[in-house]
Structures are given as C-alpha cells and as structure tokens.
Amino acid sequence: MSASSSRISTAMRRRALAAAAAAVLATALAACGSSGSGGHGAMPGTHHGAMPSATGAAAATATATATATSGMPGMGATAGGDGLSDHADGYRLTSAATTLPAGTPAPYRFTVAGPDGRPVTAFRVDQTKRLHFYAIRSDLTGFQHLHPVMAQDGTWTARPAALAPGSWRMFAAFTPAAGPGAGTAFVLSRPVTVPGAATATPLPAASSTATADGYTVTVKGDLMAGMEHPLTVHLATSKDGRPVTGLQPYLDSYAHLTAFHEGDAAFAHLHPTTAADGGHGGPDLSFHAELPKPGNWRMFLQFRAAGALHTAALTLRVS
Structure with missing residues (x-):
C-alpha cells in the first residue's frame, strides 16, 4: 500500500471513530445534560509549556478557521508515518538550529513550510492548540511537551527546559487549516545535538x-x-x-x-x-x-x- 493510500485509510478510520463517538456523546447529553470546561510535571526531565498562540490579524484568522474545522480532541485525519522525517506530502519542518547548549534553557526556532515553499500560518486547533512540540532524547529520557509561540511570519519559538548532553529529536505535530494538506495531521521532526559527555539511561523494563x-x-x-x-x-x-x-x-x-x-x-x-x-x-x-x-x-x-x-x-x- 502506498503512503498516500495509507494516509487516506487512516483518515477514514479516524473520521468514522469521531462520528461514532460524537453520536454516543450526543445521546448522553440529550439524556442527562452535561457541561465541559477547559504546568509542569514533577517528574524529572519533563516539561509542559502553556504558551500563548500567535498574535495579530493573521493569527486571529487562523484560529477562527481552525476552530471552525476542529472535531473531537485528537481525532483529526492523520498523515500516518512515525514522525522521523522532516518532510511529508510537500510540507517541511525547517530550522537553522542543529545544536542546543547543555544545562541551560535555549530557544528553538523553526517554521513549517507548505508545498509552495512558504511558511504556513493557518493551523487547525487540535486539543486546544495549533501546534504541539515534543523534545525527546535518543534514550527516551528528558521528555518535554511544549506549546510554542508563532510569529506573524510563521516562525515558531519553542523554549525547552535545560537539555542534557546527547542526541535529541524535536517533533512538531500540526494540522494545516488551508491548502492541499488542510485537515490532515502531520508529525515532522529534526535531530538536534546537545554537546557534552552523554550517558545513556537504560530503558525501564516493560510494565503495565x-x-x-x-x-x-x-x-x-x-x-x-x-x-x-x-x-x-x-x-x-x-x-x-x-x-x-x-x-x-x-x-x-x-x-x-x-x-x-x-x-x-x-x-x-x-x-x-x-x-x-x-x-x-x-x-x-x-x-x-x-x-x-x-x-x-x-x-x-x-x-x-x-x-x-x-x-x-x-x-x-x-x-
């Protein structure tokens, strides 16, 4: 099966699941009524940044478009794959940063370029955010989940907590709100090296x-x-x-x-x-x-x- 066919198949499954879940939820709400309301983890090496989204007219337009097209949290059409590439279907994650300093916080700036080569500025909201950013070291330690800020020109700035020496991978999960990839969730990534003496941590044994x-x-x-x-x-x-x-x-x-x-x-x-x-x-x-x-x-x-x-x-x- 081609990558494109796999993506379409996965997207259809997601939409079917979302529709079924929405139907069940609607029935429950009709029967009894309900209302929904929308840090930093204590675990060493983990971080979550609740940062504001982009500012200005472009961001307002993008957010309105994204909200209008968003569905059940986390249930949008998915581009498939494992996120280990910096490009997919004409979209590319770009960054001038190949290294970040050890032991001190430093910003990581990047853009998401569309098939036309221009930075994407319109993103669909997924789980209240227009882009989710993850940093993970090669031994699967140091997990960080952030929500960076996007400037009007499409440049995102993530501010991870201090990183330990070693090989890291920076992931960006997003869904374009317009263009050929509109409604499809992408996960792209780029490697980053943090200089210094790196000591690998063995992966803990499998446990439920x-x-x-x-x-x-x-x-x-x-x-x-x-x-x-x-x-x-x-x-x-x-x-x-x-x-x-x-x-x-x-x-x-x-x-x-x-x-x-x-x-x-x-x-x-x-x-x-x-x-x-x-x-x-x-x-x-x-x-x-x-x-x-x-x-x-x-x-x-x-x-x-x-x-x-x-x-x-x-x-x-x-x-």
Missing part, C-alpha cells in the same frame, strides 16, 4: 503500571503493531489504591498520551476517546492506540489533578 507524584497508573490492552486497539488507563492513589475521580481537563481531555519507540524514537500520539466533562474525570480513561511498529514503546501520560500537571512514564511491549 507506573507511579508518579503519588498516583499509580495502570494500562490495560494488548497492542499489536499497525493495528488499532482500545487502551484503558486506570488511575489510583499510590498511598491506598483509591480510584482517582477528580481529574481536571487538560488540553480538552482528561489525559494526553504520547509514545516513542525504543531505538529510533518513532512517534505516536494515542487519541483520547473519553470526553472531558468538568473536574471529575477518572478513574478509567479510554484511548485509541495505533502503534506503527513492534518493540518497546515508552509512554508518557500527562494528566491534571489537584490543580497540578503530572507526567507518568512506563514502557509497553508491542507485538
């Missing part, structure tokens, strides 16, 4: 549970590469095992789940299907998982509880 900041996360679901599978995440308190039922919305859902593949840092975003409805989410959250290749994947679950953003990491084996 992890703890972070006083919470225990348990993942249920048998995953097979290249196939969609339901995945359930259960959250409980680490102290006494009580189910967590007070999750607060984060990025228009109750949790954000990202995965990176051991060995090449291939990227995957697991799409949430549990609709956010105020500050009483949990203890069980549902995701659609489609991981492109077998092996170990490092999962990063971000969720908001007790007014703070938490990040839990665990390793899952995909057959």
Whole structure:
C-alpha cells in the first residue's frame, strides 16, 4: 500500500471513530445534560509549556478557521508515518538550529513550510492548540511537551527546559487549516545535538503500571503493531489504591498520551476517546492506540489533578 493510500485509510478510520463517538456523546447529553470546561510535571526531565498562540490579524484568522474545522480532541485525519522525517506530502519542518547548549534553557526556532515553499500560518486547533512540540532524547529520557509561540511570519519559538548532553529529536505535530494538506495531521521532526559527555539511561523494563507524584497508573490492552486497539488507563492513589475521580481537563481531555519507540524514537500520539466533562474525570480513561511498529514503546501520560500537571512514564511491549 502506498503512503498516500495509507494516509487516506487512516483518515477514514479516524473520521468514522469521531462520528461514532460524537453520536454516543450526543445521546448522553440529550439524556442527562452535561457541561465541559477547559504546568509542569514533577517528574524529572519533563516539561509542559502553556504558551500563548500567535498574535495579530493573521493569527486571529487562523484560529477562527481552525476552530471552525476542529472535531473531537485528537481525532483529526492523520498523515500516518512515525514522525522521523522532516518532510511529508510537500510540507517541511525547517530550522537553522542543529545544536542546543547543555544545562541551560535555549530557544528553538523553526517554521513549517507548505508545498509552495512558504511558511504556513493557518493551523487547525487540535486539543486546544495549533501546534504541539515534543523534545525527546535518543534514550527516551528528558521528555518535554511544549506549546510554542508563532510569529506573524510563521516562525515558531519553542523554549525547552535545560537539555542534557546527547542526541535529541524535536517533533512538531500540526494540522494545516488551508491548502492541499488542510485537515490532515502531520508529525515532522529534526535531530538536534546537545554537546557534552552523554550517558545513556537504560530503558525501564516493560510494565503495565507506573507511579508518579503519588498516583499509580495502570494500562490495560494488548497492542499489536499497525493495528488499532482500545487502551484503558486506570488511575489510583499510590498511598491506598483509591480510584482517582477528580481529574481536571487538560488540553480538552482528561489525559494526553504520547509514545516513542525504543531505538529510533518513532512517534505516536494515542487519541483520547473519553470526553472531558468538568473536574471529575477518572478513574478509567479510554484511548485509541495505533502503534506503527513492534518493540518497546515508552509512554508518557500527562494528566491534571489537584490543580497540578503530572507526567507518568512506563514502557509497553508491542507485538
């Protein structure tokens, strides 16, 4: 199957899932009514930046267009692939930066060029943001999830926390709101070197549970590469095992789940299907998982509880 056919097939599955989820949610709302309301994790080496979007008339137009075309959080048409290329279907991630300093915060500037070679400035909103930026080291440590600022000329500026020496990869996840790629979600990336003596951290063994900041996360679901599978995440308190039922919305859902593949840092975003409805989410959250290749994947679950953003990491084996 060609890459283009794969993208179309995946997009059709996403739209079908979104339509089904919307129908179920609409039925529930009609029956009982509900209302939704839309940090920094304590885990070492993790970071989330809640930064403002672009300013000016161009940004306002882009945001209006994006909002009008957005669907269920995380359920837009997907460009497929593993995010390990800086280009796809005429879109290209460009940056003059090939190195960043070790041990001190430094900005990372980049643009997304469209098929016409010009910087893209109109983006569709996905989980409340027009672009999601991720930094991950080659040993899958140092995970950072940021929301950079875009200038009117299409230049984005991400401000990651201090990076440890080693090889890093910078990912940009976005959906153009206009042009030939309108409505298709892309993930592109570029490598960055942080000079200095790098010490690799062994990947923790595969496990269905992890703890972070006083919470225990348990993942249920048998995953097979290249196939969609339901995945359930259960959250409980680490102290006494009580189910967590007070999750607060984060990025228009109750949790954000990202995965990176051991060995090449291939990227995957697991799409949430549990609709956010105020500050009483949990203890069980549902995701659609489609991981492109077998092996170990490092999962990063971000969720908001007790007014703070938490990040839990665990390793899952995909057959």
